[in-house]
Amino acid sequence: MASVLRRLKGRDFLTLLDFTPLEFKALIVRSREHKWGLARGNPLKGKYVAGIFEKPSTRTRVSMSVATFDLGGVFLELPTSSLQVSRGETLRDTAQVLSRFVNAIAARVKSHSTLEELAKWADVPVINMLSDRFHPLQALTDVFTMMEFFGERKLKVVFLGDGAANTNHSLMIASALVGYDYVVGAPQEYWPDGDIVSKVEEIMEETGGTLRIVEDPVGAVEGADVIYTDTWFSMGVEDIERRKEVFPPYQVNSKLLSHAAPHVKVMHCQPWFLGQEITEEVAYGPHSIAFEQAENRLHTAKAVLEALLI
Numbered sequence: 001m002a003s004v005l006r007r008l009k010g011r012d013f014l015t016l017l018d019f020t021p022l023e024f025k026a027l028i029v030r031s032r033e034h035k036w037g038l039a040r041g042n043p044l045k046g047k048y049v050a051g052i053f054e055k056p057s058t059r060t061r062v063s064m065s066v067a068t069f070d071l072g073g074v075f076l077e078l079p080t081s082s083l084q085v086s087r088g089e090t091l092r093d094t095a096q097v098l099s100r101f102v103n104a105i106a107a108r109v110k111s112h113s114t115l116e117e118l119a120k121w122a123d124v125p126v127i128n129m130l131s132d133r134f135h136p137l138q139a140l141t142d143v144f145t146m147m148e149f150f151g152e153r154k155l156k157v158v159f160l161g162d163g164a165a166n167t168n169h170s171l172m173i174a175s176a177l178v179g180y181d182y183v184v185g186a187p188q189e190y191w192p193d194g195d196i197v198s199k200v201e202e203i204m205e206e207t208g209g210t211l212r213i214v215e216d217p218v219g220a221v222e223g224a225d226v227i228y229t230d231t232w233f234s235m236g237v238e239d240i241e242r243r244k245e246v247f248p249p250y251q252v253n254s255k256l257l258s259h260a261a262p263h264v265k266v267m268h269c270q271p272w273f274l275g276q277e278i279t280e281e282v283a284y285g286p287h288s289i290a291f292e293q294a295e296n297r298l299h300t301a302k303a304v305l306e307a308l309l310i
Contacts, residue, residue, distance in 0.1 A: 001026040008307040012119045013127045014112075015134045016173040017199055021207050024140075024177040030303040031144045035296070042072025043310045049073060050098050051129070052107040054080045054114075055235055059270065059297050060129045060137065064106055067301035073309075076102065095121035103309055110236060125308040132166060132236070133193070138269050139170035141300045143178055145293045146226055149265055154208075155225040158183045158260075160217055160250040161277055162243075163192045167230045167269055172211070176200045179207035185220030186213070187246040217250045224260040227252055228267040229277045253279045257287060265289045 004026040008019075016024065033039045049068050053061065061077070068075035080086050085094050095118045098105055105122055108129035109115055119126040128136055146155060157175050159168045163186035172192060175182040182200075184192060191213050200211055214220050221227055232247045233240060252266060266282055268290045274280045282288060 001029045005307045016136045021177045027303050031300040034302045035299040044071035044073030047073040048102040049075050049104045050102040052078050054109045063297035063301045091117040092121045099123040135166045135170045139174035141296045143174045145296050156181045157226045158221050158224040159228045160185045161229050162190050164190050176203040176209050179209040181210045183220045184213045185217045221260045226265050
């Protein structure tokens with residue numbers, strides 16, 4: 001896998017659609033080595049990562065900064081309000097200037113087009129720490145966590161809620177890369193982007209995974225190994241009243257879990273809103289692995305930084 005990781009050096013990490021199943025698996029394996037303490041040294045010594053934040057962040061901010069420091073590098077937190085881009089400097093100029101100072105740019109942004117513009121002009125790798133379309137660092141962690149609990153076997157993974165959200169888009173791609181059977185349970189008006197669905201289906205033809213998109217939440221979770229949910233009210237959504245009407249049947253609660261496999265694990269990228277997409281009983285119950293999932297953000301961040309920069 002080391003030779004596979006070497007081909008990632010200098011590449012951007014904007015969406016998992018840019019990676020092959022083998023490259024994705026190599027990142028999983030390296031994440032495991034970091035968690036198990038098998039990866040040593042300070043490979044990022046003398047290297048700097050600029051962290052641009054347009055949106056609030058806890059898990060992503062801390063995991064990326066600690067991962068950089070643990071690997072010997074320096075992480076620079078740069079809220080957009082403290083950069084000249086907030087006063088009208090172009091993303092082109094921002095990317096070109098930062099490329100003279102740092103070895104990578106990691107950005108958490110409102111629009112995916114911002115990342116694409118940064119990557120177009122930057123001479124260093126650009127890492128997506130979240131955009132409106134994708135959240136690849138989270139999805140890498142999600143699959144790593146699933147494998148930690150279930151091993152290499154094929155899983156039925158079910159996402160309930162806003163199927164058009166960045167979390168589902170990236171988890172759908174990640175599940176395709178490892179050949180999982182993936183089900184989206186969502187109101188039809190919140191089904192995932194059709195272009196992404198087509199690309200996921202192409203990947204699944206190679207890996208043996210399957211994709212179903214349904215409206216019935218109970219039918220979706222029948223026999224599920226993993227049930228995943230996320231907030232119904234992501235930062236910036238405007239149709240709040242409509243979401244309040246259509247999403248309640250997709251709440252992950254004990255009654256819904258009774259239709260899944262007895263060993264089902266419940267995942268959530270957090271922060272969660274108890275009593276909305278998930279109940280407190282389930283969030284802190286024996287099926288939940290959300291905090292293990294959160295912890296693993298550190299190890300997968302290390303794998304990505306190391307692969308792109310070393």
